[in-house]
Amino acid sequence: MAVGIKDVARAAGVSAATVSRVLGHGPVSADLREKVEAAVRATGYRPNLSARRLRSQHSRTIGLIVSDIRNPFFTTLSRAVEDAAYRAEMRVVLCNTDENPDREAMYLRLMQEERITGLIYAPTRASIGRLGDLAFDFPIVLVDRAGPNGDHDAVVIDNVAAAGLLVGHLADQGHARIFGLFGNTSSTAQERHDGYRAAMSARGLVADARFVAPQPEAAATALAERLATGERPDAVVVSNGLLLLGAYRALHDAGLDIPGDVALAGFDNETWTELVGPGLTVIEQPVADIGRTAMDLLFERLRLPDMAPRKIVLSGRLVARGSSIRA
Amino acid sequence: MAVGIKDVARAAGVSAATVSRVLGHGPVSADLREKVEAAVRATGYRPNLSARRLRSQHSRTIGLIVSDIRNPFFTTLSRAVEDAAYRAEMRVVLCNTDENPDREAMYLRLMQEERITGLIYAPTRASIGRLGDLAFDFPIVLVDRAGPNGDHDAVVIDNVAAAGLLVGHLADQGHARIFGLFGNTSSTAQERHDGYRAAMSARGLVADARFVAPQPEAAATALAERLATGERPDAVVVSNGLLLLGAYRALHDAGLDIPGDVALAGFDNETWTELVGPGLTVIEQPVADIGRTAMDLLFERLRLPDMAPRKIVLSGRLVARGSSIRA
């Protein structure tokens, strides 16, 4: 049915080996090369990648495991990774765990079964501790979330510093009761929480934070609850774009003016953050750089397997907008 | 290095065939099954999918080609497809064309080389006409964008009707000079344009539309240009979420009040559309349903290859918000 390499060989009057060499980078005379190329066109031959991978023992495949593809952070990241892979003539298998450790385990198994060349991986907090236990036949570069002990290559931003930037900015604007909302599944959110807490304490302010599921609804609910009890915070910081959406909605629904009643700031410079109300103050991450750097690190690791693990720390940038600036 | 099926067989004291049967659904005695399972655990064996696919001639792989993964429409679609594939014990290869016909051609080649089981595909407008020319070894279900002649299975929404809903709604609110912005790469946008034009004409209104590249910036530029010339439109409709973002920003930057100066409405009920200014009036598409239905159609087609092509038309729903409602 489907045309195979033998059919092309027959049509070109050469051996299958020669066809393979033309398609690969083997040495072939111009004469035969031309005949083979004509035969490939005539037959519409497409090599079978499963056979090629099996025989060559190279999958030329990069695995990419992210925790939520709806999050523009990971969408942008995956595009950067794909572009880099494409330039290196590799493909990408993109998997989405939804922050679910079961799905994560399944996809890690899949990566092994695909015999991937290397993995770029944003582990859930549940998995990040057990990372050392797992032995894989391929190198791993962590992105967005690094393990506590630096035994893996990783590309992250300085979350403690970035959270400190936000708190410092809010404090400079005269805010003191700064309520924090942080995702409860990622080490990144944990670090942002730590940075928040440290910066608050450094200014003699009292930390007041909650961890919630990383969804807008959870943030909205948690913030609404907080608004209903005790003294109202005069600012809110959140640890990512999804929570920012939920927090914005909760303030909106509560009829509060931003920043008049409550200031708002968070992570991830998504397009909509510039559009809403007064514009939202955010930390912008160098997302595409993170992806490119992760691929660079992976290729380095493949060339030099025994290199010591490297953690590359990039910086977030404060984008101050109306949501935090007191008139 | 890596443990293979023979290693497991040796460890379990059985043949490779028996190991294969335990891992598949073959008939094996409880006794041997147990031994094999123990050996699999002990060795940490993971089957090589390339070998399995090559030998079994089943890739158990669904291809999914979308035009822009940043567009939440396609993100949501891909999640729905993946969930359905997962339930059917299949994997998904997700490819992103960026509306670029070259990338599209490359990915179609890749699909053939992967010997995918079936393809779910949102073709660019450049390709949609040539769809009939291409012969593939796998069935295709078009999503979001159907060809002009119904020779492929497809799942779409009624774009003409949906655009008519928007125009009708705006007209009912007293708007007459309704400017339209439509993407220039998708047949979907073309249909929405046609629906816009038909609805305008049915109400005796004069159509005033432009096609632009499907990016926020292009929409913003085109709308700014339109605002700078001639009589100002009193409403703007756009054909998708990205253009809506750009149009919103252009109105905002021009210092115009929505809907006081200009009303705005468009497609895709993305989260941010509810948050901005007065809330944006949109057509909500049943995105997850489109994905699920496409997978159903694909499986049907695989079971019954000779079935006549079916086009399933779902409906958009008007979500009216402040951006179009005249006080």
Added chain:
DNA sequence: CTGAAAGCGCTTACAG
């Protein structure tokens, strides 16, 4: 139910 053998479609030493 079980094993030995063949073969999926390629690539790659090996020999010339």
Added chain:
DNA sequence: CTGAAAGCGCTTACAG
């Protein structure tokens, strides 16, 4: 530069 042969790691008739 070129071809014949072996073999990647599995699955699946075939025979028992």
